[in-house]
Amino acid sequence: MTQATEVLDRVLHLATLVQSDLARFEREAGLTTPRVHLLWVLGEAGPSTQQALARALAVTPRNVTGLVDGLVASGHVTREPHPTDRRATLVTPTTQGARTIRELVESHDDLARRLFGDVAPERLTTFDEVLGATVERFAGLMAAEAAR
Template identity: 40%
Template sequence: MHEGQDESLFEVFWAVARRLRHGTRVALEPWNVTPSQSRAIAVLSRHGEMRLSALAEHLRIAPRSATEVVDDLQERGLVSRSPDPADRRATLVTLTEQGAATATAIHRARAEEGERLFAALDPEDRAQLSRILRILRD
């Protein structure tokens, strides 16, 4: 019997996901950011300035948790807060110049980690896997 033949597709998929998460965590060590902080930086980089409540929705976390993430990022000089001119009760969050540079560096490190993982596949297999994963995602 071939090694791992008794593993289900589900188990193999999660093993690969764990490997990718671990590799990404190691790749992000130079910036000393948590996964939640990294995701917040990516959302702000992609979408620009947004309300704290909208950031929480994008991250699929409670507003209180988003506040904690933003507090940590603000303390490190990566984001800034300002009152929303349309609603004084709301707060806008935006990346600082340092935050934007960090976002670029993190994006590059994550892409390189993905390339390292998927380098074991030939171009045809990569294309097939990408097609399949997009179907499952959507």
């Protein structure tokens, strides 16, 4: 196995570990990955139409209906009327939903601190630079694929 493959495998391993940390959060909150993802988007974008959520999550509008139904049932969001467009609804976090979103962000930051907080700055910078260059290289590959 080449070094490049070993490094990729380690990146994927780290990703599965982070995923397992998120799974713990989901278990404790009684939520699922797609619902947490939706809450995360709400936290970043604020109250949103279901169309906007469908685009952000890269799923169909029909799918968002189901996710929002579940989050309404669990008390995390409500459907509010859109102020100017009577077709649309604004999915809005409840008090409980807002608390969950805050806890999610805190959990994420806490994990980051525990994982990278005490890495020597110059090594972390090298790490981050290689990571950034890799992400850019990937974007190039994807663009080439799409143009094919």
